[in-house]
Amino acid sequence: MDQLQLYSYWRSSAAYRVRIGLNLKGLAYETIPVHLVRDGGEQHAEGYREINPQELVPVLKHGDRMLRQSVAILEYLDETWPEPALLPATSRDRQRVRAIAQAVACDIHPLNNLRVLQYFDNTWNVPQPERDEWVRHWIVGGFAAIEAMLNDHPSTGEFCEGNIPGLADCCLVPQVYNARRFGVDVAQFPTIARIDKACLALRAFDGARPELQPDAPQPN
Template sequence: MRPGAWGRPPADGGQTLVTNEPLCLHSYWRSSAAYRVRIGLNLKGLQYDIAPVHLVRDGGDQHKPGYLDINPQRLVPVLQHGQRLLRQSMAILEYLDEVWPDKPLLPATARDRQRVRALAEVIACDIHPLNNLRVLQYFERDWGVPQPERDVWARHWMQVGFEAFEALLQDNPATDTFCNGRVPTVADCCLIPQVYNARRFGVDLAPYPTLLRIERACLALPAFEAARPERQPDAPDTSPG
């Protein structure tokens, strides 16, 4: 959870970025957006604390007045860096890359950066919003959609997105050990949490062999292993007894 040391900040137009201020991630153990940021923080080797935000219990901590001051969108994650509150997982990951450029999460060339961002947005913009907790809760609360039908909805859009993602990876010379090249990028930070979600909803992943191969490579790395939902301090205790 707290590997590594602080990196060096880049030049910032004469403004010094204080990189030794504490980092605290407002997170829910099973949130895929928070999972992305945990992976990014771990890949950077940054120390951070977790401030749990339970999205379900007692109507959800995200709806309480204290949290609304942190994020009026009622979403996780929020990364607090010193006194700054940083919102939206993709913007947070790019912030990490700009403030701590060591172990970059984006490739060196414009063409590869565009590809990585596009792959990440397939997950973050096209798949994830359709199976987000608040969408499924709305179906249940306002439309009375039964659980089995909500699950069919979630599986459908994950399968549609994964079919495209698999096609974008297959036979592309930039695809290697990871989504782009031989080091993880923001595309991998997004992919692994969505594969975790797909398993939760019972998606058949056999048609996506490239995704599964990349998942194996990612989960072999300590940064990904430490970010797994079941390893978070707010994860339910499933130990016997």
């Protein structure tokens, strides 16, 4: 098998999703750190723009191919290495899983990622407390919707879809990490909190934690 290389930043929730997916598949990979803050952001360097014209992480290199966009990468992994599956067998259940994943990746995350917060700071001089409140507002609203999608739904099991972790969990857990980072009380979303706890008890999720990545700051 061609070597897998993941261009990643330790605190990027999008890269976090892909790390979980790779771990669930049992796929070995090399981490290539891309520091999103140092020197104005290494993702903006000319050399990295050739890797990803969007100047974002993650990028997964598989052989000669550069794979971009975290959810698309996760689906690529599922199609290339079908077992264990990240998506359920039926089209109805796959649609539900994708809807939960996209509620995070398309609706919550784009409103509070680094590019948005840096624009608030550098262009509009929005103070830090107001930026943090912006992040919390969109996470809380998004989580309220996802909680309703999960709560008492017959397909919700130990994880977002049944009792096997998959694509939706890959997206949800990193967003819970972000929520806690910005001071959101996740306990107000008991189903999300329960699923997050069940996921983090698994080695695939635990090993993908931001603080365990090779480019994470080391404690003094």
